[in-house]
Structures are given as C-alpha cells and as structure tokens.
Amino acid sequence: PEALRLTHVTKVYGTGDGAVTALDSVSLALPAGTFTAVMGPSGSGKSTLLQCAAGLDRPDSGTVTVDGQELTGGSEAELTKLRRQRIGFVFQQYNLLPTLSVLQNTVLPLKLAGRRVDPVRAADILAQVGLGDRLARRPDELSGGQRQRVAIARALVTEPSVVFADEPTGALDTRSAREVLRLLQEAVRVHGRTVVMVTHDPVAASYADAVIFLADGRPAGQLNAPTVDAVA
Numbered sequence: 001p002e003a004l005r006l007t008h009v010t011k012v013y014g015t016g017d018g019a020v021t022a023l024d025s026v027s028l029a030l031p032a033g034t035f036t037a038v039m040g041p042s043g044s045g046k047s048t049l050l051q052c053a054a055g056l057d058r059p060d061s062g063t064v065t066v067d068g069q070e071l072t073g074g075s076e077a078e079l080t081k082l083r084r085q086r087i088g089f090v091f092q093q094y095n096l097l098p099t100l101s102v103l104q105n106t107v108l109p110l111k112l113a114g115r116r117v118d119p120v121r122a123a124d125i126l127a128q129v130g131l132g133d134r135l136a137r138r139p140d141e142l143s144g145g146q147r148q149r150v151a152i153a154r155a156l157v158t159e160p161s162v163v164f165a166d167e168p169t170g171a172l173d174t175r176s177a178r179e180v181l182r183l184l185q186e187a188v189r190v191h192g193r194t195v196v197m198v199t200h201d202p203v204a205a206s207y208a209d210a211v212i213f214l215a216d217g218r219p220a221g222q223l224n225a226p227t228v229d230a231v232a
C-alpha cells in the first residue's frame with residue numbers, strides 16, 4: 001500500500017514580481033515501508049516539500065494524502081488530528097522542550113493526541129534508542145546525538161505511518177549521525193514506518209532506499225524511486 005502521495009503540489013511564496021515558486025506541480029507516491037532521501041541545492045524546495053507533505057503548511061494547489069486520507073482540503077482541526085495520528089517529525093535542532101524530562105518529551109505527542117500514556121511502553125521505546133537510563137534527565141543534560149535520539153523516540157511513540165526528518169544529522173558528529181540514521185532505518189525495516197528525510201549529506205542519503213533530487217521546485221532526478229512523477 002501507498003503511505004504518501006503528492007499530486008501536482010504547487011507552493012508559491014509572495015505575489016507579483018516578487019513571487020517565488022517553491023514547488024512546481026510536484027507529484028510522487030511512496031510505498032509504505034520505504035526510506036526516501038530528498039536532496040538538492042539550497043533553495044530547491046526541500047523544506048517546502050517536507051512542510052507541505054507533512055501538513056505543516058498548505059500547498060496553493062494540488063493534494064497530499066497519507067494512507068489514502070487527504071491532508072489538504074479539510075479544516076484545520078481535521079488536519080491537526082490526522083497529523084497527530086499518522087505523522088511524526090524529526091528536526092535538525094531537535095525541538096525538545098527544555099523544561100520537560102526525556103520521558104515527558106517523548107510522550108508529549110500521545111498526550112496532545114489525547115491518548116493514554118503507558119509508562120512501560122514509553123520507557124521501552126527509549127530503551128530502543130539507547131536512552132533507557134536517561135528517562136529523568138533534561139535535554140540540556142544530554143549530548144546532541146542523545147537529544148536527537150529522544151526526538152526520534154518522540155516521533156515514533158504514536159506509531160505513525162510516515163516520519164518526516166529535516167536534516168536530522170545536520171548538527172551531529174559522524175558517530176551520532178550514524179546512530180540516528182540506523183534508528184531511522186530500523187523504524188522502516190523493523191516497524192514498517194515510511195521515512196522521508198531531507199539531507200545535504202550523501203552519506204546520510206546512502207542509508208535511504210531511494211533518493212529524490214529537487215531543483216527549482218521540481219523533481220530533477222531520482223535513484224531507485226520509480227514512483228516519482230508516475231502519478232502526474
């Protein structure tokens with residue numbers, strides 16, 4: 001089955017002479033259980049693609065579906081609900097809340113979704129990312145790599161269909177980056193998640209099954225991603 005589909009997604013910033021077409025009718029379909037990297041020069045539309053695909057921003061035209069359910073078009077409340085049920089995020093700068101413990105940060109998406117928190121299962125997911133002995137720590141007591149592993153646990157705790165990662169290794173040393181990439185790979189291979197990762201780093205991209213290259217807001221090439229533009 002298909003986890004993510006974009007059909008003719010267009011996003012324009014600004015108006016008139018100053019308008020910038022950040023995404024130009026992008027169509028792609030990603031099967032469930034795949035790990036895709038998105039690469040391209042600065043300004044090519046990678047972040048905008050992620051924001052629109054993840055329902056954090058709305059395209060000007062075109063549609064986005066996750067598990068066959070349309071993100072675009074519904075009300076803000078419906079979009080938020082769908083996002084909380086089916087989507088996880090990992091950001092370059094971790095975006096952890098500094099006043100909350102590792103455990104509290106991790107279960108926050110469950111609370112926001114109104115789901116019951118099972119502390120044993122939450123501790124288990126932190127053990128899976130190698131932080132089983134850090135549950136009560138605050139983010140500022142952790143290394144960058146550890147913080148990003150908390151962010152991965154937080155992204156996976158709701159058992160989402162699609163996880164979006166925006167330069168998840170951009171602030172990490174080589175060893176921490178490798179650990180983070182292995183966890184994303186494991187989320188795909190062991191747990192069947194679909195991961196879409198923006199990266200500048202070819203080594204990071206090599207952990208993915210497929211690479212989509214963007215240029216000027218359009219797919220400009222691909223490796224192992226036969227579904228790009230196939231739906232156009």
Ligand code: ADP
Nearest residue numbers: 013014020022041042043044045046047048049
């Ligand atoms: P990338 O992530 O590949 O660097 P972006 O998606 O950030 O590319 O940007 C694509 C294009 O859209 C760029 O020309 C950028 O300047 C423009 N852009 C992105 N966000 C905004 C915004 N909020 N307002 C105006 N222009 C933007």
Ligand code: ADP
Nearest residue numbers: 115116117118119121122123124125156157159
């Ligand atoms: P798996 O699918 O890996 O066999 P589970 O079905 O128990 O394991 O849950 C997957 C992960 O999601 C677990 O590691 C667990 O921490 C987390 N999780 C799911 N629901 C909850 C919840 N209500 N409270 C805490 N953690 C949860």
